[in-house]
Amino acid sequence: MAVWPSNPRLIGTRIPRIDGLGKASGRTKYPSDVRPEGTLFGVMLYSPYAHAKVKSIDTTAAEKMPGVKAVHVIAGAGKTLRYQGDDIAAVAAETEEQARDAARAIQVDYEVLPHVVTESQATAENAPQIVRDAGNQRRGRATVKGKPEEDMAKADVTIEATYSLPVITHVCLETHGLTARWDDSDHITAWASTQAVGPTASQLADAMKLPASNVRVLTEVMGGGFGSKFGPDVWGITAAELSKKAGGRPVRMFLDRIQEHLAAGNRPSAIGKVKLGASKDGKLVAMIAETTGVGGISRGAQFPLPYIYMDVPASRTHTDIFVNCGDARAMRAPGHPQGCAIMEAAMDDLADKLGIDPLEFRLKNLPPDDFKTPVYMAEVKMGAELIGWSANRQPRGQNGKGPIRRGLGMALHTWGGGGAKDKQVACIINPDGSVEVRSATQDLGTGARTVLAIITAELLGLKVSDVKSNIGDSSFPPGQNSGGSTTTPSMSPPTFSAVSEARDELFKRIAPGLNAQPADLTLKDGQVLVKGEAKMSWKDACRKLGMMPISVTGKFQEGLSSVGVGGCQFADVSVDIETGVVKINKMVAIQDTGLIIDKLTWESQVYGGVIGGLNYGLFEERVMDPTTGVMLNPDMELYKLAGASDIPEIIVRAYEPDEVKARGVIGVGEPPTVSTAAAIGNAVTNAIGVRVTEWPMSPRNVLNALAKASKEGKA
């Protein structure tokens, strides 16, 4: 079994990302910035209706417009458009302005059909049947463990409540898309904003009926994906079609902001009717949950529940509800933020009813045999100290009498992470001393490119800047698709293997010239050492390779990576009970992710996860208009996202004792975004004394909760 160096020089330190200056100086070309010679601009025409049939489509006028080089119809006569934003046709023209005009000039005669765009519309009596005959729903079978009804009846204390979270969209700043060029009659090059260069290439090849090896996808950098960019999509294939029609000229096709919101993915909603029971001494005894969620026109909306806590008799029934909206896609820790918010709200409400500190209640109910339990115990202790839990937290509703109420809340989360075992990395050591690692993975902004360079430099005794980390090219050895926090744990072991083997090969080839055995050689600070003594510079040693570079492809090895993490977050908020405005004073995030390769970019991932969760907790919501069936906020002003002034103090700590580090690399993209919205919801509830059951914690939802409680005489 392989092991990471025990006293690393670079691993675990704070190393600025190697592509950072290019990005920060505007010099790096993103896929949407690339304009190969002769580029035409593509524009999509998409459905203005939530549900309609194309009676006829006429592109004659569009084809005659100035600058137009190609028109492609996706939804011809008779095709049904299933949501606002569904693809109809596309145009490629010399300028983007001309392409927009031409797309607008395509004549479509629609038969508008009845729609449902909200959960209540979809489940109403006599609702139009948009997908299935069974009431626009797919009811899952109940998952039952034990006899929860019987145990619930024996519980000393129970709570029952319905909690809900809205649909949110990914809002990738670089919209989905690619630029496709037919290089000749049977080769395509595409510059794509994707999380998966390999699958994007193979799907494009398949759609264009080319051998996979004839399509090359390049993604040097990309402007955010969050789980929504794993293939060429209809618009990417359309770009290739348009390019073909335009004699191979490159066609640049990136969605506009509106279609990005409508058609390029979203996180499903979640509604959970939860009954949770405990004994007087604060032990969970049973859980009964009925949940629903909206995942779009065809996707499910599953999420984990029960979540984290010990395995008690439980039943869960989940129903997916279909609406005339774009389909859900994986979004940063798919399912977990929803499951976490619902579970942790119920846990808090039950702790309150029991009169137990919710922190103690959680610790009491961690699963006894889980390896993560001691991790949670230690993390909660760290977090409680950093937020000042015992000094600053009052029992629910006992936070003063003025209009501004302060409250504290917390939540726990988990995530798998871990890596694939079938990925490859090539390491090339050239006779001029230059070193390159290659793999068909990509860097979404996580720092994956830098991670490969750090590992390489660590093992070769070089500086990070001495290593060329080449990723984002589908023609390289197969690398990991960037999803599920799996990139670093998938790519680190084969990088370790490739570089170690390349180094050993170098030792074998230069040892005779140094009158030494390969086993006597080591590398440090750009020098080759024989039995610990510097004998030759790295460059001179590589020169001994003559004309023949070293090229090794490395594979997975056991011992370098692991799966499964835990973390906790705490929120300190102030709520104005007259306006409903929530202000976050401070967040604390404690996270374990095994061995950390780059502490600087690791911290950025955790900050980013917390801020993503803050958006989910306070601001984000896709608003559909039931009457017209359209989205009311497909933009970046009414679709609310945090700006600089919304950012509180955020304290991030890694939980990384030696035994955690020894687990190897795990991955951190997702876990730190899971419990933020849950912790914020609990803090708001603690502050104002009544449960806000609906996320986000917007003024409307906070005031509604207060009004409801007041009506019921509770507040």
Place this chain on the structure above:
Amino acid sequence: MTEHDPKPKGGPAGAASGHSRRDFLRGSGLAAASAVLTGPATVALDEAKAAESDPKVLSGDVRISLKVNGEERSCTVEPRSTLLDTLRNRLDVTGPKRVCDRASCGACTTIIDGDPVYSCTTLAVACQGKKIETLESFDTGEKGVPHAFHQNDGLMCGYCTPGFVTACKALLDENPNPSLEDVKRGLDGNICRCGTYIGVFQAALAAAKAMKGA
């Protein structure tokens, strides 16, 4: 520059009256044309003069010249072409990014005559004679804003970063000693989706320090 007499020769009566997109273009186009001769400070005055004089409109293809990062660049645009699309699609200046395309997110921030503006809602024809600076012209050395963003990891995917770097530069040019609160206010016109704000704040404060040579 192609300029036309706006008075309708054949069109329907009243086409030239009331508020139209044409009137708007006329104002901004002429103001810019005058600015070439008289300098940026007199734009308001030029607007007033333009309103009095025989108005002109622009339509169709317009050949313009823009001073971008110290270089005079010519290209053909339409009167409706935004500065952002002109920079990106016609001049290959792709530092500023198109994200929201309606002045909400700041990714397209460009400095015009010293002020940060959203180039996605600024017409290219209105920028003639003005000094247009994008982040590609910034100092990439240790005293520059890009360096501070790099060192403090004030970026992840990096797509909002050009806008933040540009807004930060404009902020520091005006206020070389910002507090954290000043930084937040100065960057409030920009949105990041990866959640890089903490690194951005640290970068802005570090850049302020570096610029002073501390």
